[in-house]
Amino acid sequence: SPLSSKVQETPAEDDNLIVVGVAQVGSESVWRSAHTQSIQDAFTRANGYMLIFDNARQKQANQIKAIRSFISQQVDYIVLSPIEESGWDTVLQEAKDAGIPVILIDRKVSVDDDSLYASWVGSDFVREGQDAGYWLEDYMKKQGREDDEVNIVVLKGTKGASATIGRTRGFNEVAKVQRNWNILQQVDGEFTTAKGKEEMARLLDQYEDIDVVVSQNDDMTFGALEAIREAGKTAGVNGDITVISFDAVDAGVELVRNGEINIDVQCNPDQGKYVEQIIQDMEAGKEIEKAYYVPERVYTQENVGEEENVTEGISG
Ligand code: GZL
Ligand code: ZN
Numbered sequence: 594s595p596l597s598s599k600v601q602e603t604p605a606e607d608d609n610l611i612v613v614g615v616a617q618v619g620s621e622s623v624w625r626s627a628h629t630q631s632i633q634d635a636f637t638r639a640n641g642y643m644l645i646f647d648n649a650r651q652k653q654a655n656q657i658k659a660i661r662s663f664i665s666q667q668v669d670y671i672v673l674s675p676i677e678e679s680g681w682d683t684v685l686q687e688a689k690d691a692g693i694p695v696i697l698i699d700r701k702v703s704v705d706d707d708s709l710y711a712s713w714v715g716s717d718f719v720r721e722g723q724d725a726g727y728w729l730e731d732y733m734k735k736q737g738r739e740d741d742e743v744n745i746v747v748l749k750g751t752k753g754a755s756a757t758i759g760r761t762r763g764f765n766e767v768a769k770v771q772r773n774w775n776i777l778q779q780v781d782g783e784f785t786t787a788k789g790k791e792e793m794a795r796l797l798d799q800y801e802d803i804d805v806v807v808s809q810n811d812d813m814t815f816g817a818l819e820a821i822r823e824a825g826k827t828a829g830v831n832g833d834i835t836v837i838s839f840d841a842v843d844a845g846v847e848l849v850r851n852g853e854i855n856i857d858v859q860c861n862p863d864q865g866k867y868v869e870q871i872i873q874d875m876e877a878g879k880e881i882e883k884a885y886y887v888p889e890r891v892y893t894q895e896n897v898g899e900e901e902n903v904t905e906g907i908s909g
Contacts, residue, residue: 610643611872614663615672618700619651621751622784622812623842627862628699632672635865642869651751653677657684664691670875672868673710674699677753685709694875698868700755707883711875714867714885714907718756721858722763724891725807725837728856730767732835741804743774746796748782748789748808748817756784756860760809760839777803782813789813793820805835811845811857814838818853829853830894841892849892861887867907 613636617629629646636644645668647659653676663671664687671693675681681702688695689709697713704710733739745768750757761779768774777800782789789808796803797820806821806828808814814836818828826833830852838845841859848854864887874881885907890896 609641610638611641611670611876612643612645612666612668613670613672613872614645614647614659614666614668616647616649616656616659616663616674618656618674618676619649621651622810622840623844624810624812624840624860624862627842628674628864631863631865632698632868633865635869640869649676651676653680660684660688660695664688664693667691668693670872671695672698673702675702675755676700676751678703678755678758679753682706682709696868696871698864712871712881712883712885714864714871714887715755716759716860716889717886718759719763719766720759721839721860721889722760722765723767724763724858725760725839725856726764726767728891728893729805729835729837730771732855740773743771743804744800744802745774745776745805745807746793746800746803747776747779748792748806748813749779750782750784750809750813752781754784756839757809764807782808782816784810784812786812786816788816790816790820793817794823797821797824797826803834805837807837809839810860811838811840811842814845814848814854818848829855841890846892846897849894849897852894855893857892859889859891861889863887 615632636642649655660671671688673695678701682704685695694711697710699715701713749761768776780792782792806817808817821828821834828834828836836854838854838857839860841857845857849857867885871881887907
């Protein structure tokens with residue numbers, strides 16, 4: 594029979610589509626899913642884009658492979674959420690040599706030459722950590738416990754991630770000037786519910802008096818709350834253990850409403866539209882900033898009912 598080689602139709606290349614390669618961290622958390630959704634909502638065909646999306650499943654090597662594949666496909670822009678801050682100089686130089694602008698989203702890179710990326714959109718992670726620390730300082734005062742020993746455990750996110758580095762630095766800045774705060778342990782909870790639960794259970798075994806848990810994302814907090822319950826303790830408002838969380842995904846804010854989480858420091862995942870705006874500006878030859886911070890707030894018992902009081906738009 595004649596060779597029926599089915600000729601692979603190359604997709605009709607609409608010249609005027611902007612081709613964007615996105616190297617996403619993975620799908621490790623509820624926050625990450627919302628973040629991915631914001632990217633997919635922004636880069637639609639209707640908006641004039643062809644989106645090539647890669648999920649690195651939490652491995653930097655996969656992100657580097659994805660970037661190299663975007664370069665060989667000669668995309669117009671590369672958007673990267675770098676899983677950790679180091680290890681990017683070589684592959685970003687390759688993108689630069691290929692004349693493909695790289696826009697960072699969410700997390701940051703630490704590179705010698707910051708011309709290796711055009712711009713960054715994300716959260717002020719150090720500020721988030723400080724907000725958590727200042728809230729705890731204020732809360733202890735309100736509770737009349739400013740002179741009590743406060744035993745704190747910290748569930749950290751994945752090693753080397755800007756969110757982990759920033760939240761840890763910001764909280765530690767406040768903690769180090771509190772005479773009576775003891776940070777018993779800071780452990781890697783990997784931003785996941787399973788690991789957060791496992792680590793919290795281990796800490797509850799090890800210490801009979803934990804007053805506060807600082808959990809660097811809601812997914813870990815969901816696990817920590819299970820571990821606290823299984824240890825026969827209570828969490829949140831009027832609980833044995835005060836709970837400080839980050840991300841403020843919908844399910845996290847719900848737990849603030851019902852009192853299981855005392856404060857949830859928002860990390861705004863709605864970043865895709867800001868990166869799309871930057872690309873529009875670059876297409877129009879406009880000057881762009883090196884960094885854009887997305888608007889964020891914190892959720893507590895007092896303000897959880899309030900409307901989103903963040904000002905729309907990014908601050909350069
Ligand atoms: C923060 C983001 C973090 C979230 C986690 O901007 O990088 O990664 O806090 C996610 O939920 O895994
Ligand atoms: Zn105590």
